[in-house]
Amino acid sequence: MKRILLRSGKSPFDVFPVEEALHQDVIATNSGNLIFSDASHKILETPGTEVVANGMRTEVAAAERINEEYDAFVVPLANAFRPSFEGSLKRLTRLIGRLRIPVVVLGIGAQAGLNYNAARLKPMEATVREFVSAVLDRSASIGVRGEFTEQYLKDLGYRDVEVIGCPSLFMYGKELTVREKAQELTAGSRIAVNGSHSAVQKQGLDQVIDRAHARYPHLTFIGQNLSDARQLHWRDLSHANAEVTAIPTHPDHPMFREDKVRVYIDPVTWIDDLRGYDFSFGSRIHGNIAALLAGTPATVLCGDSRTLELCRYFGIPHRRIDRTTPDLDPAQLYEEADFTGLTGGHLERFERFTGFLDRNGLENTFSHGDGGASFDARMRSLAFPPGIRPWNDADISSLTSRFGWLQTRITELTLDNANLKRELERGGGKPVPGSASVYRRARRVVGRPIRKALQSGKQ
Template identity: 50%
Template sequence: MTIPVVVLGVGAQSNLDYDLGRMAALDAPVTRFVRAVLDRSATIGVRGEFTERYLNSLGFHDVEVIGCPSMFMYGDRLDVSKGPDRLDGNSRIAVNASRSALGAGDVGGIVTSNFERYPNMRYFAQETKDLELLYWGDRSGVNDQRNRMPLHRTHPLFQENKVRVHLDPATWIESLRDHDFSFGTRIHGNIAALLAGTPAVVLCHDSRTLELCRYFDIPHRRIRDLSAETDAAELYAEADFTAMLEGHSERFSRFTSFLEKNGVDHVHMDGEDAGASFEERVRTTVYPPGVDAWTSAEEGVSARIGWLRRDHADLVTKTSELNKKVRGLEKKVQRIDRLEKRLKRLEASAERTPYRRARRLAGRVLRKIGLRR
């Protein structure tokens, strides 16, 4: 590389115990990557303590913990405060969940049990799979597929149209402003809430969520320590945002210092507008609204559309697999053709050897003298 390279908050992926052994398979490529980065920059920025420890174990010490830039959307300002003293059945609650957390705890049970307590809860989904479910539906109703995790359109959150996928941070954050509380396993789903001023608690399921929560003092719980009946009201009551807010300015200064050390100018430098012009452009831009569940007035139409779409996707997959097999057979036929041609050439070449010619001559002589029929 011949250009400057700056890494802003890379994170290593392991479990809640910060097991370095799980990273062993990546040691060689990570070493090459980090060495290349540090050849072109002063330091490398990491999300938290675990990633710093991992890179230190590989022999790299030009490492700085700077968290994730998303927390500094408003610079050194962060305003989060609790509204009601306690949550009740009328509270507006935002929940988020990740499929990758399913093996770490009963995230589906937590989501579903809280929706039963808080009917005004809304699920803020973040994956393309969820967007497809909202836009097209699926055949879970026909196949009777059900899960406490909102994976299918049969889940009550989908049935009651309480699921949203936002295509832009601006609408996502704005939508979270009128909620009383946010919780779940997605770190950026809850950071979006915090940026909106809404209290949030992260249910940590891996090292990447845990180290960020520790660095920023974001209230959090380890999901493996929670039961399916964990109540959002308890998470809300226990959440203390004092350390997060009091340390935010110092963490922001550390982040901007990292940028300047690596030669990166930014809007918070002297003489700049701290991002005001950009925020004004965002404010005056019309973004598409969050996507909700597609439904139909005619009962059963959405299920049929979902069935057709899934059936089509299955056919496309099967066709692709068959095409691969056909291409494989075609290659085998081509190899057989080449071998047959080579064999014929060898046979023709053998016919032209001195031994063959002598044998044919001897045969003709023997036939002439009557010794060979």
């Protein structure tokens, strides 16, 4: 049995209660990450291959164990070439540098503006070079999202670069069907809208959402950030994103009060719910890919190179967000949306993707397995929590699960403190050999008020 270690926040088969999912941040700050990691897991799982999620941990010290226990390390990435990710990229490079097994990168992207100017990436060029060189020392090529990232790496002197898009749109293999559009959207249409805090605050998406909310009573905003989820479930406003009150995930927004907001911690429920919508639009690329996987027409409002290059590669209907106006009606986007390129070119792109896997020594379920049938059957057997809704009520059932989880956490922290005290007494106030795990946990707790230790539970 071949074993693949997959960089992923969690296994698709892990079912977490909402409180625990938010506490552990299994979505790695953005639930869109799970769309492409779940797709990668499904694609790579064959009768002769076991796929194991690493929980997004980059433990350099674990390199030798990884070498002994796994046959390959597969790293699905999105916009990893960006200044804010440089520290994480460096840690990932240090880990890869110690690996002797193949390392395969799926769909990495460079983030710049809509003009494709890579000047902002110049300060991290050395970090990018070290990462790409480490990967190419252990693979035949590196898979990138689209044209901009391909040119960026070629300008740095790399030639073994392949445009493969993102694994997410290959979740169903060579099949990708988008429902035929109705004649037009009406006040009775169900519409999903998505958007980042930046798009709402700086790119005018707030005005588009407000006007759509007035026109379409069945509009639903779908957030993706961990802070969005915590605002919905806990009314936690401790994150800096809470300063953006114009986004519907904020408790002061009318869509929050009207229960017209959702955040999903599992792609399966996200995609299933979107099957019931007529249209999806907004600036979140994976929010709209989730809709397309559900067969629901969608249009992306592109705000940067990472979304633009992916839309161009896949033929996803899109519009530059800097060319939208506050009175943009989703009905106009719906009318303009043409899915011919997306569905008509899907087979060719799928074969290019599986060819990339073949050249890098990876089997896929569609060519070497059951086409994902066993994966899908196992997913259907699990009971995932529904999308997180705004906490607008105070009934007993809504309080029980939250307070029950908080009580459990308080008990755990109390035990940790007791264990720490015993270890300190044994060691005369100094660390005792073998107590490292206690100290690691204690550092996160001791010296903080309970309200900070339970920040994810603050209302």
